[in-house]
Amino acid sequence: MESVKVVPLGKPIPPLSYLTERAAPGDLVLVPIRDRVAYGLVIGVGSESRRLRRIRRIVIKRFIPEDLLRTIFWMADYYLAPIDVAIRMAIPRLILPRTAFPSLIREYGEGPVPNRWQRHAIDKIGAAIKSRTHQIFLLYGVTGSGKTEVYINLIQKALRMGMGAIFLYPEIGLTPLYRDRFQRRFPSLVLHSGLNQKTRRSHWHALREGVFPVGIGPRSAIFAPIPKLGLIIVDEEHSTSYKEEFRPPRYHAREVAIARGRFASCPVVLGSATPAVETYYHAVCGRIHLIRLPQRVKHRPLPVVRLVDLRRVKQQPITPCLKRELDRSVSRGEQAIIFINRKGYAPVLICPECGFTPRCPGCDIPLVYYRKEEILRCPYCNYNEPIGPVCPRCHHPRWRMIGMGTERIEEQLRRLFGDKVVRFDRSRVIRDLERIYLQFQNRDRLLMVGTSLVTKGHDFPKVTLVGVINGDQILNLPDFRAGEYTFQVLTQVAGRAGRGRRPGRVIIQTHRPDHPIFQSIKEQSYERFYQEEIIRRKELGYPPFSRLILIRLRGPSLPELLRIGIEIKNKIPEILGPVPSFRRKIGGNHQLIMLLKVDGKDGRLKDLIGKDSRLAVDVDPITTI
Ligand SMILES: [Zn+2]
Ligand SMILES: [Zn+2]
Incomplete structure (x- = not known):
């Protein structure tokens, strides 16, 4: 009799071994776990000789295709995760065998002839x-x-x-x-x-x-x-x-x-x-x-991009140049998208008397002011509190607002263009978003203020103008991918303009118009951006010239985190850190990061997995802040 390894589905239990005659990898089986039975996936054949329990029965042979099972094994190995954790990520919580299928439509339409x-x-x-x-x-x-x-x-x-x-x-x-x-x-x-x-x-x-x-x-x-x-x-x-x-x-x-x-x-x-x-x-x-x-x-031209130097213009955030273009659009009945990558009204409040700034108690960063709801909200953990009428420290009756969010831009545009303006961001509920989306699509509204949510794949043929309030928002982050993300987001936003018959115009406001990233965006040249970026990556040894593995240490006690960090450092001397993350605290926990550049696989990291819940390993992180 053979034994097999089974990952119980749904429950966080490591793989268990059972005796069986016929079960093979990929089968869905029913197995006893203590005094109950549970569904499990057979992941491999074992060779254990000690006394084992038997599987109850095979429920479905080849429950998942072989290529999927192999992919999950690859994923666990590459991303340094236990196999049972990878299985439960890939297969949704308890898939009871069969229910009614959705009905099939048999009529399918034709598409346009490809160019x-x-x-x-x-x-x-x-x-x-x-x-x-x-x-x-x-x-x-x-x-x-x-x-x-x-x-x-x-x-x-x-x-x-x-x-x-x-x-x-x-x-x-x-x-x-x-x-x-x-x-x-x-x-x-x-x-x-x-x-x-x-x-x-x-x-x-x-x-x-x-x-x-x-x-x-x-x-x-x-x-x-x-x-x-x-x-x-x-x-x-x-x-x-x-x-x-x-x-x-x-x-x-x-x-x-x-x-x-x-x-x-x-x-x-x-x-x-x-x-x-x-x-x-x-x-x-x-x-x-x-x-x-x-x-x-249909040979529609790419939009023309113009950069506005914010260092030289007093009137902000709607600069005279942007205002002029908006006027032009509105007078012609065309549509425009105004992009700003921050939700809320103002990202930071300061008391002009004593300098106090309301901060999130858990994350220690300034709370964002939302005017519609009259609340202050943390952009990381969603903590919120009502805004008080006076400064809690010195009782000064007014706040100074620093920076701009979608609500504030919406307000300024409404002063200029009245109810032609709508706002589209994730602080609205889905039902509202659908309504706003339709209003804009039907051209009941002409100007849409939005976050990156508006950049994602939408196709509004009547949009001829895109305005970017502040192009530097992402570029200023201390992350080696900040340039890449800026190029991608702004090119995608710009791409919303001129998808219909009329050609598009794009206005990008920035304090750094000479920065190579903005020059590449202006020329709409991915190649130019890439050539400059790849040289920088090579010099600094960043991906694709290395692989990065980021370790995040998160917990309430800073000395404890440092102790774990130093233990890791003793095992892997070339690892960078531990240093405080850009987000030093999250939801009441301190956060430290450690960074390792590797060429291929590193066996030393395997020992770290699953040992300590305060430690998270991120292979190929998309951000290192
Ligand atoms: Zn004060
Ligand atoms: Zn917070």
């Missing part, structure tokens, strides 16, 4: 789908170049060959956008954590049994149990939303997608107008095939 560039991309990637070879493609197309239509054609190709596909988009909030567009063209189901348990289970099984061959969704949809996977697409591959930051394994869905494509021997398509520096580097080196979509569809 020459789209055709080329479809043929080239299509050949890899047909030959079932694992190749990675970067579909690098400027904003508005018609990438989505290429994706749809490729998925249809895979379906015609009897294979399934996975499509990832960066944000759960974009679900309606992709779902509606895709479901008109082929059978697909969404898979994400926002679905209720019943729907999620029903979708999961419909995908597993191949009733619906295409799984789409944000990050975690990469674990969709598609049986005959023939294609994986990661749209907006540069997006930081693909990184799981909070729970181990702290995986990046793009990297997991590449691993899964390897195990399933199918092509992986990464799409972006502003590829991650690492991705583009691999394309330049030839590890990834580069396919360009160099033109906007």
